[in-house]
Amino acid sequence: xxxxxxxxxxxxxxxxxxxxxxxxxxxxxxxxxxxxxxxxxxxxxxxxxxxxxxxxxxxxxxxxxxxxxxxxxxxxxxxxxxxxxxxxxxxxxxxxxxxxxxxxxxxxxxxxxxxxxxxxxxxxxxxxxxxxxxxxxxxxxxxxxxxxxxxxxxxxxxxxxxxxxxxxxxxxxxxxxxxxxxxxxxxxxxxxxxxxxxxxxxxxxxxxxxxxxxxxxx
Amino acid sequence: xxxxxxxxxxxxxxxxxxxxxxxxxxxxxxxxxxxxxxxxxxxxxxxxxxxxxxxxxxxxxxxxxxxxxxxxxxxxxxxxxxxxxxxxxxxxxxxxxxxxxxxxxxxxxxxxxxxxxxxxxxxxxxx
Numbered sequence: 001x002x003x004x005x006x007x008x009x010x011x012x013x014x015x016x017x018x019x020x021x022x023x024x025x026x027x028x029x030x031x032x033x034x035x036x037x038x039x040x041x042x043x044x045x046x047x048x049x050x051x052x053x054x055x056x057x058x059x060x061x062x063x064x065x066x067x068x069x070x071x072x073x074x075x076x077x078x079x080x081x082x083x084x085x086x087x088x089x090x091x092x093x094x095x096x097x098x099x100x101x102x103x104x105x106x107x108x109x110x111x112x113x114x115x116x117x118x119x120x121x122x123x124x125x126x127x128x129x130x131x132x133x134x135x136x137x138x139x140x141x142x143x144x145x146x147x148x149x150x151x152x153x154x155x156x157x158x159x160x161x162x163x164x165x166x167x168x169x170x171x172x173x174x175x176x177x178x179x180x181x182x183x184x185x186x187x188x189x190x191x192x193x194x195x196x197x198x199x200x201x202x203x204x205x206x207x208x209x210x211x212x213x214x215x216x217x218x
Numbered sequence: 219x220x221x222x223x224x225x226x227x228x229x230x231x232x233x234x235x236x237x238x239x240x241x242x243x244x245x246x247x248x249x250x251x252x253x254x255x256x257x258x259x260x261x262x263x264x265x266x267x268x269x270x271x272x273x274x275x276x277x278x279x280x281x282x283x284x285x286x287x288x289x290x291x292x293x294x295x296x297x298x299x300x301x302x303x304x305x306x307x308x309x310x311x312x313x314x315x316x317x318x319x320x321x322x323x324x325x326x327x328x329x330x331x332x333x334x335x336x337x338x339x340x341x342x343x344x345x
Contacts, residue, residue, distance in 0.1 A: 080232045088239065133329065136239055140326040143230040144304055147275065189229070190275040195304035195325070203306040203324045204331065210308060211322050214315040215342075 052170045055163050062160040066153045073146040080142040087132045094129045098122060144197045151193030223248040225267035227258040227284065228302075229276040233325075237271060237302065240329045244336070255279025259287060262294055269336070274303035274314075285317045298339045302327055 023033035101122055108114055224246055226237045234251045241249050250265055252258035256278040261267070270288065274281040281301055288294045299319045303310075306324040314322055320339040323331060 077230070077232055081235065084232070084235045084239070091239075133239070133243055136236055137326065137328060139232060140236055143228075143233045144325060146230070147304060190277055190280065192275050192304040194307070197326060199326070204327075206308070207306055207311045207322050207324050210311040211315060214312070 048170070052167065055167055055170075059160055059163040059167065062156055062163070066156050066160075069149050069153050069156075073149050076142050077146065080139050083139060084136060087136050090132050091129055094125050094132075098125050101125070141197045144195045146189075147191040147195040148193065150189050150191035151195075154191065154193075222246060222268045223250065223266065225250050225252060225258060225261055225270045226272075227252045227255065227270065227276070227281065228273040229253050230273070233273065233302075237332075240327075240332050241271075243329055244333050246336075255281060255284035255287070258284055262288075262297075267297070269339075270297055270299045272299065272301055274301060274305050274310075282314065282317050285314070285319050289318045296343070298343050300335055300339060302332075 019034050019037065020030055022037075023030040026033060028036075101118055105118055224241055226234050226241070226249055228234045228237065231253075234253075238249050238251065250261055250267065252261050254276040255272070258270070258272065259279070262270075270284075272281040272284055279287070281303065285299050285301070288297050288299060300321050300323065301314050301319045302323040302325060303314075304325045305311075311322055320342065321335045323335055
């Protein structure tokens with residue numbers, strides 16, 4: 001006697017009716033279909049456990065990665081400030097040396113050679129001062145790269161927050177009840193992820209054009 | 219050169235030092251500093267300044283909010299403000315101009331560029 005496999009009020013929505021329909025479609029006995037289904041689910045469990053373990057491992061490594069990147073920024077800022085300290089001292093000494101040269105000019109017998117020597121010494125001191133200013137200006141790279149690093153840390157922390165949420169769902173099987181604050185990436189120092197260290201005047205020129213147009217339109 | 223007191227606002231110690239050094243190389247010796255907009259508001263109230271140079275991305279109160287505060291405050295509304303920031307997108311510059319910064323520099327800046335902007339602002343505000 002042919003059985004009906006359309007859902008009835010008795011079996012509607014039950015696994016039994018689904019297994020029956022699947023079995024019929026596959027042309028295998030229902031008990032075999034059920035057995036295959038159970039084995040498939042059993043096989044998924046270790047796979048899901050492995051995925052969960054990987055997520056946990058990755059999630060656990062992220063805080064260290066974030067911390068290392070932040071330490072890089074701190075270390076480069078510290079080194080940069082030290083360099084700036086030395087440059088400022090150099091600049092002070094150069095100014096004092098130039099002052100002493102002026103005094104010397106008034107004390108020594110003026111000849112063509114002495115004048116030439118004093119002018120040359122003053123010129124070298126000025127050029128050295130300019131060079132130290134060039135070094136100081138190049139150290140802007142530290143601020144710009146620290147913003148880029150802060151941007152990377154933000155991305156890493158966002159990934160960590162999402163992994164934490166995924167882990168919660170693994171464990172509870174439900175939508176995470178984790179408070180929103182814990183799900184969010186930790187607040188980092190403000191940054192501009194598009195910050196770039198480029199000597200090209202293009203960006204400044206583009207900004208100047210906008211400013212000029214704005215001011216003219218006022 | 220008329221004596222001008224500058225307030226340099228940037229959360230980066232490195233940048234504050236660089237801007238201060240650049241100002242001194244241009245002959246501007248009177249400079250005070252703040253690490254964010256909130257501290258800048260306090261410094262303006264307690265020490266005053268004739269010219270503000272500010273970054274944009276800062277904690278507590280960013281540069282744009284600082285400019286809005288300055289423009290909204292009767293005591294400081296006409297204070298010259300130069301923004302020095304890594305943000306160089308068209309939308310950012312427009313937003314800054316809408317907030318009424320006087321001019322805009324995209325990092326990294328040069329002393330010559332800083333001098334040009336300061337002089338342009340001083341000329342436009344008649345100081």
